[in-house]
Amino acid sequence: MMQQPAPPAALEIGGRAYYTLRQLDGWLGAPKGIAFRAFKRCRDRFREGSDFLRLDAVDDAGRIAALRERELVYPASVHVVLIADTAVARIAEASYMQNNS
Numbered sequence: 001m002m003q004q005p006a007p008p009a010a011l012e013i014g015g016r017a018y019y020t021l022r023q024l025d026g027w028l029g030a031p032k033g034i035a036f037r038a039f040k041r042c043r044d045r046f047r048e049g050s051d052f053l054r055l056d057a058v059d060d061a062g063r064i065a066a067l068r069e070r071e072l073v074y075p076a077s078v079h080v081v082l083i084a085d086t087a088v089a090r091i092a093e094a095s096y097m098q099n100n101s
Contacts, residue, residue: 010085011072018053018082020072028095032074038094039081051087055080 010017024035057078064080067073073080
């Protein structure tokens with residue numbers, strides 16, 4: 001039986017663990033953009049501030065630049081969505097359904 005890879009290192013923000021969509025694509029072994037499309041498809045099931053954070057290109061430019069330097073976001077990303085550790089399973093499920101439909 002194949003073992004699932006360990007999750008990537010989480011980003012700690014305000015005492016909570018978050019993952020970038022690029023991290024989730026890599027962890028799921030999915031092509032670029034799968035986690036983002038999964039998030040968009042089930043967006044109404046997520047609450048901003050608890051399930052995800054949205055980093056604004058202007059207001060959070062420094063934080064986004066730091067993530068980009070660490071290659072945690074895709075180079076073309078403008079605004080960045082961070083998924084809380086408690087919401088990762090929903091993204092993984094939606095990504096799996098998208099890849100296998």
